[in-house]
Amino acid sequence: MAYLALYRVWRPQRFDEVVGQEQTVTALRNGVRENRLAHAYLFSGPRGTGKTSIAKIVAKAVNCEQPQEGEPCNSCSCCQDINNGNFMDVIEIDAASNRGIDEIRDLREKVRVLPAQGKKKVYIIDEVHMLTMEAFNALLKTIEEPPESVMFILATTEPQKIPATIRSRCQGYNFRRLTMEEMKGRLKQVADANQMVVEPAALDIIARRANGGLRDALSTLEQVYSYRGEQISKEDVLDVLGLVDDVFLSRLIDGVWSGDSGQVLQMLATALQQGREAQQIARETTWYLRDLLLYHTTGQDTGFAVVTEASIAALQQHKKAGTARILQALRILADTADKLRFSEGQRFILEMAFLEITALFTREEPPATVSKKQPSPVKTAPVGRREPKEARDTMWNKILAGVKERKIPTHALLCQGRLLGMKDDTVYIGYRRGYKFHKERMEEKPNRDILAEVLQEITGRPLEIQFIFLDDDQYNDIVVQKAKELFGEDIVEIKD
Ligand SMILES: Nc1ncnc2c1ncn2[C@@H]1O[C@H](COP(=O)(O)OP(=O)(O)OP(=O)(O)O)[C@@H](O)[C@H]1O
Ligand SMILES: [Mg+2]
Ligand SMILES: [Zn+2]
Structure with a gap:
């Protein structure tokens, strides 16, 4: 199955190709058309909602040789170079990769140099919240009095991590999660264009699980496609995502x-x-x-x-x-x-x-x-976390009840023991030393078989059973220790 890189192929190249984010798009497009853009923007919002895409559209629009109604033409050499990442005056900095120190230092030196190729230098700083304090400070100095020919677009998923001094100098736009309808609409469009036949319920799940982020939705679609081909059902999506129906x-x-x-x-x-x-x-x-x-x-x-x-x-x-x-x-x-x-x-x-x-x-x-x-x-238990021990007691009571139904003497033997837990399909039941007789009788086949049957009924699968001695003197310690060995700290809470 071919690798499609759907989310890259379907990156919007013009404002009118962006799904949702209407207010942001309208404001920016008008800004370009009327030539009154701010010199610094802060785009904040969840992953995959269009921040980087729109930053690039703005960068193209301000450099385009023949912009139409605020849209970039995508065919002039500036637009094409920007689309291919070969444009000297559009500088993308990924603050996440080395926390930006070198780049910001570099930026401070070069920011006053006039654009080499186009009309405006556009710095796009992605994941800007990752910058170090030093880099933030350097950046602050620059955006406090930027040269006419420079523009900054900062993008982040975590605006609260950005110093207020920086935030207050930027014009902010909040990107929102896309709605289910917007997501499904785009997914359908992409699917149709690639001859995929996707069940509506499958689209629903893909869109839902992406939680408003279109990049994730498109990646999932691609993943299911490369796994299952052009016919995509709800089950295919559940399978690929490991989701439960x-x-x-x-x-x-x-x-x-x-x-x-x-x-x-x-x-x-x-x-x-x-x-x-x-x-x-x-x-x-x-x-x-x-x-x-x-x-x-x-x-x-x-x-x-x-x-x-x-x-x-x-x-x-x-x-x-x-x-x-x-x-x-x-x-x-x-x-x-x-x-x-x-x-x-x-x-x-x-x-x-x-x-x-x-x-x-x-x-x-x-x-x-x-x-x-x-x-x-x-019924009256306060709302709150109940101990695992109570769950184990519930299970133990069920086991005892099941055994009692089948054979009362077996029940009498079993109820002197206690359920320790279960690991790898083996159930462990502990007896104190004083109950050697009970333990040994339970180990005999007829009694063991009854217990096994009850366990299978309750858990729906065959289980091994191990009877263990618990030392009388150090009753608690040994039980706790054994149980911890078997089940780890988490689920052990055995007290007498
Ligand atoms: N609003 C949108 N309209 C159309 N496509 C979108 C939109 N948002 C995201 N996409 C799709 O997801 C891809 C990634 O989007 P983009 O890089 O713009 O997201 P981002 O908001 O910058 O995410 P991140 O915070 O992870 O960097 C795009 O190439 C496009 O395919
Ligand atoms: Mg981005
Ligand atoms: Zn152009």
Whole structure:
């Protein structure tokens, strides 16, 4: 598949080719036409929204030999040289590359030299917030009293990092994220011009995930194209981006909301088996919940991150969860997504997080120590982070209940142990020394088989089981140590 470099080929070359940013474009074009441009501009805004592109159009327009209505002609030698990067008087400085010291020093020396080739020297300083203090100071001196023939266009994604002294000397333009309609319109235009047939739902996802930045959207389109060819479906996009389908997320949340932890674990198992990353599942679920909150508060079906037409009907249903619980679930999953970046035993962490949020919606029996008359701690729990230990308790209670259903004596043996955790498809269960008998009986095939069956039912996959002795004397230490060895610091919180 050919390499198209779509985002470069589709860089707007004239003001009227720019998508969106109408006010900025209009003001600049009028400025060129009426010959009343400022000598320094600051373009700020998110990545890939047109800052560099527009800076170059301005540079061409002021140097063009035959500008029309403020537009550059793109055919005179000045325009062409600028387009090819061969124009001596348009100087692009990337402040990110060496923080600009040499360039700014150079600039101070040369700024007073008249333009060699055109009418105006235009300095375009990209990522200007990266300049060192020294470079900023040098720049400040220059833009305080610039020669007539020089113009500065500073561009940045982080305007708050630019000294106020510099900012106040520039005319500022804020670039905004492009809207979904603007993004989809451009993507469609590019796709058509390249004989690509892209499903509307696929365009939707590409546009949505680019979050208002057209460069990212075009890069994604290209990536999917080079992977899948000219026919591009929603699934192709999900695959290439490693994203999780919104319909899947919606069904997963169905399971969570209805407290069906079995279904939730099964769905997770399937998604992981299909090659989705644990982190991506957690992240996409947070996006789904964020969309749900948005819908909750605005009641509108615009501006979603992952929800598409295919899953929108379910939002009404999921709204019933209530803002507080959605927020709580969101926090748990956001934490989890973070944790997953650094951890081994990813699957276990993911499963625990989902069990934890499922428990938010389950009116399960409160733990044995809590009297039945008290309101369920799950329902009244304050909004906040619940400990992983509680998730593990939920899981352990499920296991015990499943075993009890099958065989009461096995349950009696098992409930003297405790669930330590899971790693690489092995579940670890610890016994104190005093429960040697229980441990050894549990290791026998009939009992072990029952436990294995229950585990498979809950997690949706076959698991190994290991029974471990915990030393009585140093009960806490050893358990904690063992568990840390097995699962890392993050998810271990075992107290007697
Ligand atoms: N407003 C826009 N209209 C048309 N194309 C755009 C627009 N914004 C971005 N693009 C596309 O994205 C590419 C990159 O845009 P550009 O370099 O102007 O972004 P930028 O705002 O300077 O981003 P960065 O902050 O990352 O430097 C362009 O070549 C073009 O293909
Ligand atoms: Mg740029
Ligand atoms: Zn020209």
